[in-house]
């Protein structure tokens with residue numbers, strides 16, 4: 769497998785954790801977002817959206833981190849599963865994963881931040897306020913969900929990591945990078961700390977990736 773990756777990409781970070789949890793060996797090909805390699809023809813051939821990650825598995829070139837993670841579960845059922853087996857469990861895990869991946873992450877993406885600064889003239893301070901605002905909005909709701917649910921355990925759903933935790937850890941990394949006040953989120957912090965006890969999560973850390 770080849771993961772087209774960028775060290776700081778939180779969407780790629782999710783897939784790195786998934787591959788590590790599943791103990792699947794993979795080659796990493798860095799695609800630098802800073803150097804604009806994600807919008808060069810070579811990468812657009814892999815992903816017309818101009819996003820990382822993309823995962824090549826044999827002849828298949830796969831995009832969208834959540835779709836890739838679910839593909840890995842489906843294609844390799846003998847590996848550690850990232851989704852619960854039951855329908856309610858699956859829906860709850862997807863809801864938490866999508867809260868982060870669809871509702872927080874896209875508005876704080878690099879292209880969005882560049883637009884704010886270059887087109888709308890936002891200052892660094894305004895950019896940080898924007899970034900923190902959308903994390904607080906999402907994390908306020910996620911914290912409430914985790915506090916209210918009887919399925920919350922050591923991880924977002926039960927006592928083994930799922931797709932929701934794969935999304936949570938990179939988003940907490942971003943929140944810390946932008947100096948969000950995480951003391952508001954005891955469940956999120958506790959679960960993040962639990963995840964970071966496992967090598968599958970720590971090995972996926974941005975600072976340890978090629979090109980970091």
Ligand SMILES: N[C@@H](CCC(=O)N[C@@H](CS)C(=O)NCC(=O)O)C(=O)O
Pocket residue numbers: 776777778779780801806818819820821831832833834869877878879880
């Ligand atoms: N929904 C996509 C999002 C992918 C994504 O946003 N990737 C970011 C890095 S985390 C990217 O390539 N950004 C390039 C840009 O914003 O120009 C997924 O989950 O794979």
